[in-house]
Amino acid sequence: MxxxxxxxxxxxxxxxxxxxxxxxxxxxxxxxxxxxxxxxxxxxxxxxxxxxxxxxxxxxxxxxxxxxxxxxxxxxxxxxxxxxxxxxxxxxxxxxIACPPGCAECCSGYEPFVSRSDVERIASHLHLTPQEVLDEYIVKRTSADGYHLGWIRKVTDDIADQCVFLKESRPGKFYCGIYEGRPDDCRDFSPIGCTDVDTTLSRNKPLKIGAPFQPKRRKNSRRK
Ligand code: SF4
Ligand code: SF4
Incomplete structure (x- = not known):
């Protein structure tokens, strides 16, 4: 320095x-x-x-x-x-600028907001309809300008909990289960100022991730 x-x-x-x-x-x-x-x-x-x-x-x-x-x-x-x-x-x-592989602390406690194009991208990635994504994975709250439709759900009702799409490859090592389809908010998130990350996670070793996120309902499945 x-x-x-x-x-x-x-x-x-x-x-x-x-x-x-x-x-x-x-x-x-x-x-x-x-x-x-x-x-x-x-x-x-x-x-x-x-x-x-x-x-x-x-x-x-x-x-x-x-x-x-x-x-x-x-x-x-x-x-x-x-x-x-x-x-x-x-x-x-x-x-x-590089996130330590497996960190994903920002995937908890922070709600990625989604626009219509985010919902459509996630839907296409998961082979669901945009409406299915909205109903299943989005907390709906349209912004005043109509651009954002809401934010991605957490695994529980606690907004400090993990993103519903976050997966764990092994204890303490996380990855995004919809990485290619993740919303712009997640793509644009910068690690500048991340002071509370686990510093034992190497920035140089690639993270071996597991299976992608699997939606509960597939396209064409009938809701009960
Ligand atoms: S370093 Fe910061 S931006 Fe990167 S995954 Fe961890 S909390 Fe998120
Ligand atoms: S969509 Fe992926 S990158 Fe975004 S908060 Fe959820 S797990 Fe993290």
Whole structure:
């Protein structure tokens, strides 16, 4: 990990009106840079993002480093180095994102919302009709804009329980039973900010998964 030593910039702060004591600077290591914005006066680097997922919403916590720069060539050179390092992290980021195989903690306690196209994809994957998927596996709650039809059921009525499609290959090793058909919410879910995952799970070893999820009712079966 590369650490950017912000305290080394303090001699410039006298001219720019920024904090002059290292204690007043945010010296937390700058990791996982999300964004670098440069306008005519300021450089803003957004980093160390954590996303906490709650029922039906999420909370985004991130740190920001804002610096007002001037024409001083030494200062501009120092800032250019900071930007280079930040960009390096930015480019590194996609390779660093990987879920430990078998984790699937997000498949409990988080409800993937489904759109009509998600339901149709799951239905096609399971060889069911969209209506059968809606009736059997979706808690129906249409969003105000009509885009989401509800969220995927849990194995019990407890919303903190496991997704109905989650399967276990062996104790503690989970996999999605409808992986190719999973909803966009699951496809888009990012492990950035996952701090409570089991760190003993290797990110490099592929997970041997078991049988796919089997629906209770097949297409053309009659409901009683
Ligand atoms: S690392 Fe995070 S996103 Fe990945 S499976 Fe675990 S909880 Fe889900
Ligand atoms: S559909 Fe698959 S990936 Fe999505 S929450 Fe359920 S088990 Fe996890």
């Amino acid at each position: 590369t650490t950017i030593d912000l305290t080394a910039l303090r001699k410039f702060t006298l001219e720019t009106g920024q904090p002059t004591h290292p204690e007043m600077l945010d010296t937390v290591p700058m990791e996982h840079v999300q964004d670098i914005e440069i306008d005519q006066e300021h450089i803003t680097i957004t980093y160390n993002q954590t996303i906490n997922h709650y029922y039906n919403t999420s909370e985004n916590i991130e740190r920001e480093w804002i610096y007002k720069y001037n024409e001083d060539p030494e200062f501009v050179a120092a800032v250019a180095k900071v930007i280079d390092l930040a960009r390096k992290h930015l480019h590194d980021l996609p390779e660093n």
